[in-house]
Amino acid sequence: MKKAKLTFVGGAGGPTGSNFLFETEDKKILIDCGMTQGGEGDEATNKEPFAYDPASIDTLFVTHAHLDHIGRIPFLVKSGFRGKIYSTPPTRDIVELTFSDALSIMDHEAQKKQTEPMYTPEDVRQTLTLWQTADYHEEIKVADDLTITLRDAGHVLGSAMIEVKYGSKKMLFTGDLGNSPSPLLKDTENVSGIDYLLMESVYGDREHEKMDERRNLLTDLIKKTIKEKGVLIVPIFSLERTQVLLYEINELVEKNEIDSIPVFLDSPLGIKITDVYERNRKYLNETAQSQFKHGDDIFKFPRLKFTTDVMDSKAIHGIPPPKIVIAGSGMSNGGRILHHEKDYLPNPNNTLLLIGYQAAGTPGRRIQDGEKKIKIYGEEVNVNAHIVVINGYSAHRDTNGLFDFVEGMKDDVQKVFVVMGEPKASLFLSQRIHDYLGLKSFVPKNGESVTLEF
């Protein structure tokens, strides 16, 4: 019998900051090394020294390219980590773009606050030299008795669950789990024979609308925008949500379900990531691949404009409504969306559409919770526009999807650790798993460790 120690370094007790340490007798591996996001003191938290010695870690496995899973990796390297980093090839491509975007945001913040940024371009360069790629199902041998396999999580392009085989047992780290079926991605892979499960719970206590329902809601909203000559603004995450929304509008345009309307993707990062999707078509689901094969660029349609330059971005204001403006950041805590919110939120003819998770403490969350005044660039802005939330576009499974995922593997699972959710979401899901599946389920806190038998 072998023993391994699992430490919930980050990502327990909250939905962000994913960082788990798995120690065998002679190897130390990390799963993710993400930033904590959404709260006031996060910048300081992210710059704190690691709770372990980064130089002692052998290998880091990365589930996917969201900042709450990768954001501190260059800081880990800056702090002495020199092991290998593994992810799927699309994740590696997106990570490079995301780091360069994060660097410019951090630089800007550091200058404003007269502080040091968390890492430099040199740290990012060094990080990328350590980065290796492995495809889904390829076995990565860390030691004779320790093998890692990446499995498709269906959450964003390239997203993986990390399956750890140690001795005679297996543990699965889910990363974030996709809201399958997705219009673009393959479904979350079925995994069996798992003894220990560590799973996300962002929507552990909430249900999403179904796919038809969400498309109907979007269609009605665009029709209303056209009829009332309004502006529909969408704060959006550059990865996945942007591509899904482009895909959905492309479908509506091609099937003549909506009248023609100018659409702007005002997100340099979103534009570059859309290009990564185009180059990595083989990771998309069969329907999306066959659409490409038949000559349809599923992310492009007439009157859609990608605005990379600042001048083009500013010119959007001069285009008369109706129009749709899609811009980052997804939680309205930075990026070009702020200019559009300042311009368009005071007008009751306009609509702000929220289709992504809004972390507690962010401006996006305050708008979602109904605040009528918000501060943008130090100025008070009245929120008179309609606020519409469609959760069905979430890239995360809802409570039922998460429950079903565990139910599918319940015969083998001995222990479940519910993490990466707000406490009430994690507790709700954990209780449900315990009560209805009879499994031992825990909601650990950051800093806790458990010893597991393998």
Ligand SMILES: [Zn+2]
């Ligand atoms: Zn994610």
